[in-house]
Amino acid sequence: MNVTIKDIAEKAGVSYSTVSKALNNSSLVKADTKNNIITIAKKMGYKPNFAAQQLASKKTKVIGLIWPTIERVVLSTLVTKISDEIHKTPYTMILSIEPIQKSLDTFKKFQVDGIILFEENTSIELDTDIPFLSYGVDRRKKRSYPMIDPNHEKAMLKAVKYLYELGHKKIAYIGDLSSTDPMQIEKYNGFIKAINFYRLPQDHTSVINTHGLNWYDGFDAVNQLLGNSYLPTAILGGSYDISGGVIRGLKEKNIHIPDDISIVSYDNIPQMANMEVPLTCIGVPVDHLAKEIVRSTIQLIEGDLQPHQSIKMIPKLQERMSCSDSR
Amino acid sequence: MNVTIKDIAEKAGVSYSTVSKALNNSSLVKADTKNNIITIAKKMGYKPNFAAQQLASKKTKVIGLIWPTIERVVLSTLVTKISDEIHKTPYTMILSIEPIQKSLDTFKKFQVDGIILFEENTSIELDTDIPFLSYGVDRRKKRSYPMIDPNHEKAMLKAVKYLYELGHKKIAYIGDLSSTDPMQIEKYNGFIKAINFYRLPQDHTSVINTHGLNWYDGFDAVNQLLGNSYLPTAILGGSYDISGGVIRGLKEKNIHIPDDISIVSYDNIPQMANMEVPLTCIGVPVDHLAKEIVRSTIQLIEGDLQPHQSIKMIPKLQERMSCSDSR
DNA sequence: AAAATCAATAACAACGTTGTTATTTTCTAT
DNA sequence: ATAGAAAATAACAACGTTGTTATTGATTTT
DSSP: OOOOHHHHHHHHTSOHHHHHHHHTTOTTSOHHHHHHHHHHHHHHTOOOOHHHHHHHHSOOOEEEEEOSOTTSGGGHHHHHHHHHHHTTTTOEEEEEOSOHHHHHHHHHHHTOSEEEEEOOSOOOOOOOSSOEEEESOOOOSSOSSOEEEOOHHHHHHHHHHHHHHTTOOOEEEEEOOSSOOHHHHHHHHHHHHHHHHTTOOGGGOEEEEOSSOSHHHHHHHHHHHHHSSSOOSEEEESSHHHHHHHHHHHHHTTOOTTTTOEEEEEOOOGGGGGSSSOOEEEEOOHHHHHHHHHHHHHHHHTTOSOTTOEEEOOOEEEOOSSOOOOO | OOOOHHHHHHHHTSOHHHHHHHHTTOTTSOHHHHHHHHHHHHHHTOOOOHHHHHHHHSOOOEEEEEOSOTTSGGGHHHHHHHHHHHTTSSOEEEEEOSOHHHHHHHHHHHTOSEEEEEOOSOOOOOOOSSOEEEESOOOOSSOSSOEEEOOHHHHHHHHHHHHHHTTOOOEEEEEOOSSOOHHHHHHHHHHHHHHHHTTOOGGGOEEEEOSSSSHHHHHHHHHHHHHSSSOOSEEEESSHHHHHHHHHHHHHTTOOTTTTOEEEEEOOOGGGGGSSSOOEEEEOOHHHHHHHHHHHHHHHHTTOSOTTOEEEOOOEEEOOSSOOOOO
């Protein structure tokens, strides 16, 4: 049987309520006794009974993360970072990979204090009174929950600006336009807006639809791109994996980066530095994203964040060696 | 506030202990009253308080899955299937992606009834009295926990047998030999054993080390393979992703499957059917694997499985259109 | 030196279940 | 009809905490 506060109380010669207070560092108990109790507790290997705490306090210090589409890997780096980040706080994270409604049931059962939702397609209204926060594209409908938005539009603007200022006029976008995933749509829209903003000639702007976010989708896209009558001087890749395929495809055709063509990729993750060609990339650094998501969730739980508040993150361009001056 | 059994008791005009029994379908309460109570409970939207149940019964009906390396995607299909499978039972699954020791702490806190461990490298002794089961290569050291082993050796034997009987004598293995992952090592060992078993000439047997399990590792491997003085008539791909890269690499070189070369891939997952060339594959079907893992875990929890018992699964060859007769 | 104040600790009632024991009701056999 | 057994229900003590209220003992105030 496990050690309980009553066992500690006996050993310390105090009442168990005093032990409870001592272990919760209450100011109601004298420093001496407090230390004594804590020492004894440690010595006895005391581990609080979570169920009992939960029953008495109605709090769990647990955050649930709903990630219904685990097989879509793009987000695994972010999820891992969020997990790390949460475990720096007094909170614990549990992950559910079931469909949203089922995940919700699970988390209701566990009485988690807060929920992070990786919303893929629908912007459902979650039927729950557990505070929750969503990561995704803020479509600014009337919402009753906060969102963290990686601000794809701004990202694309910065990327195009960067290329534009290097003198590039013929820029291609390679990304997935076929999906209903708001993130992908938003990237594309952002690209088009940026092209217009910098008054780049439409007929020199090509867009390749990869119909997917995988490595080989990017690879295939290169062939399509080369089928066109002219070559762009720069490519904007829609995701880490797509860009990976693209650089491999270019290598296959003996097109050299950055001498023959420049490339910027969406997704600001450290892995970008370890690619065959370390890629200049754009996007909110994944660490920032994770930190902000966790910070906001905890704020939300603790009542310091308005539920309708929504945060657009600031994308950063991380320069590497994949772009050259085109003038 | 939530509905409790006391609320139901009041409404039904019985004592709350009767309600508890009724809701647990005890034979100690008359069918009439039972039905009445259940109806009322439903009407009132009763949801049992998990913490209270846990505190009183010491059981959670929760299974924890430890998957420390989420970013290695090979297993995500299996994890998803396991989740589905568990949710067909009265159990719930939660997933932890932290390092093993931290995951264990979390699961101890939650008092899960059982743990499934996706062991990657080390075969650690988990310091816990929670029953747990491991998925991986059974090295048959003295173990105190059961293992589910996908039996790579047998799989490779079956794959080579299949190719051998089609008349293939020159078979190449393309897989990751650089990692310390026992699964990869076991695949390679199995391949070599099979080659010896069928007395295939060593000097016609090539092995390409991909140094990784990704799509592009397989792609690269094709170039290496073609660098060799001769071409094999059949390839055994070490994983889904590797094989994906291989078939793309072959296509690039205008080598046709199955006319010019045959290919069998490890990993028996449904996705194999949707590849550019639907691949004949070998391995324990992922559904079987998931079912068995869940079945065994629950058996273990409920005391019907000996802790040292270990299960070698039966790999199946799934024939598709990627191999041709070579005689 | 008695009264009032304060600090420290103890006592105890929650929290919402389960499971055991005690009591009441209903049925059976005479 | 009535004792005795069986079935149905009620009562109540756990489970291990937290948080509120009560008690004690020491310190200050008058």
